[in-house]
Amino acid sequence: MTTLLPTGWCPGSRSIAEMAKLYPHSTAVRVFFAAGEGLPASAWADPARVGRQRLVDLPENCTAIVSFKDQMADRAAFVQAWLKYRPDVDVDLITHHEPEQQEGGDPTRAQYRASWTRTREQVGDHPARAAGRLRLATCWTLQWIRRGGDWRLWWPEHEADAVDLLLFDWYPFMAGEPDPWKPRVYEDPASALKVPVDIAGQLRRDWGLAEVDHPRILRANGFTVDLDPEGALAASWYRAMHAAAKAAGCRVWAHFHRDMGAALGDLTKRPAEQAALRQLITQEANDVGRQRRLNWVKDGSPFRLMTPMADLRDTLRRHGYTVYDIGNRAHLEADPPEDHTPYSATGYPGKARYGVGYAGDIMPPKDGQRSKVDGLPLPSLQQLGAQLLADRNAGVPGIKWLKYMNWEPQKDNGGPCYKESWRPTYERTSSTDRGHIHLSGLTGYETATIAAGYDPVARIRGDDDDMMTPAQFLTLLKDPAVDMHLRGTAWRYVGGGIPKGMSxxxxxxxxxxxxxxxxxxxxxxxxxxxxxxxxxxxxxxxxxxxxxxxxxxxxxxxxxxxxxxxxxxxxxxxxxxxxxxx
Structure with missing residues (x-):
């Protein structure tokens, strides 16, 4: 499966409108609000605003990477204005960009922790976040980490559930070089990306590059050699780095467009590198998955979750679990589109219906979290997954619509991750889809009501003897498939007072x-x-x-x-x- 990598730039001192003309169809834009600037909601629509913070000028359907420094900034008002004036855009919101630098306006660790709590309180439960359109992000400098800085000091572990995305700023640094900040070669992309990939793996989070820049390796730029006078090597490095990042799961990429003259960050003075960036932007803008999503948006974004998945989702939400259904932009723009989308190409046994979603993700409950239904501790994902698996294999009607399930039998990512599949017979294979339970449903059950009374939590507790309530039974009788079978059953009856050999x-x-x-x-x-x-x-x-x-x-x-x-x-x-x- 390939996924769009939103690709773009940070405007430097130029305006967003000017940069958008230089790089048409950009799918990512990096925006700063420095210390003292807050996080103004007016940036989305105020016609008096100009320059790099006039967000109304953002390219259509892009991802805006927005950072702020002020602890008391009004995140909620900013998000509200975004959805009012530019709902076509997605937002990656960084709380305190590069706090580890400890320069003017950077917070203490206590302030940083308090600021993340404020972010969680104001927008942590926002529907846009649940839909994957608002991602709350950290952002650290890779140079600082690679020279020995401990990123854990600036990881908001107390608000870990509020962190969706790990962003990094990438600039040259190669340990072992005479000057690590000015290496004599362009670093191999796999080595250059190892640190963010490793950290993202440890924290089980998505990651991206909020800033990327590599000046040409020239004496004029402070390097010890004139390796790349025309920028051909730098341009080739940009292409290879972008491809490697995309293959490694990078979720966003923005070149830092500095205004420092020829051969440095300003790509208007670096034609080879500028051509490479334009190529990468065009490549992602024309991505088949992106075009598929845009066509769906033009159709009015129809979406309805298949009924049994919706019924199970609602049952689990009543208990207090967080359950997601439609995918975020990464899912919607993946190729091929899978079951979290309303145009899945992976339907089984038949073709998926357009506008119908077939998947849900059950997220782990918090430590000590109790059910809103019975007040008892919520079962872990391990207990819940085991019950779902046992019920599906036992033929329990409420879960027989399940096509496959990804889950981890052991807690804390400490063991295997399995894909339990029924297509059509049961099979277990390995999966990398960790951190939640993923459920995908079979086609043919789009409107089935068989899961209306199914409660795996009650079954774990032994409170569910599989007996239906009258209301559940009436709901079942209204199922067209059940009604069809009942009509035929009466006429097929034999025995009793019916003459032998006749129905x-x-x-x-x-x-x-x-x-x-x-x-x-x-x-x-x-x-x-x-x-x-x-x-x-x-x-x-x-x-x-x-x-x-x-x-x-x-x-x-x-x-x-x-x-x-x-x-x-x-x-x-x-x-x-x-x-x-x-």
């Missing part, structure tokens, strides 16, 4: 044939029949006998006995039928 449908067919025979053979004079009906209406006691006699008189000999006809008439009268019924 209820067979008996009905025989009755129809007999009635047709009677209709053909019985030819009662209309005047005579009217006399019988008149007598019946007047309560004549002989109406039944007259009718029996009239029928017998017209039947071929041996067809029915008098007792047969009398019994039939008697049953009709007993059922409340008037003698003149048709």
């Amino acid at each position: 209820t449908l067979g008996v009905l067919n025989e009755l129809v044939a007999t009635s047709r025979l009677l209709a053909e053979k019985v030819d009662i004079d209309p005047a005579e029949l009217e006399q019988i009906r008149a007598a019946a209406r007047e309560g004549a006691a002989s109406a039944g006998d007259a009718l029996v006699a009239a029928v017998l008189a017209k039947l071929p000999p041996g067809t029915l006995t008098r007792d047969d006809v009398e019994a039939a008439v008697r049953d009709a009268f007993a059922g409340g039928l008037a003698p003149d019924a048709g």
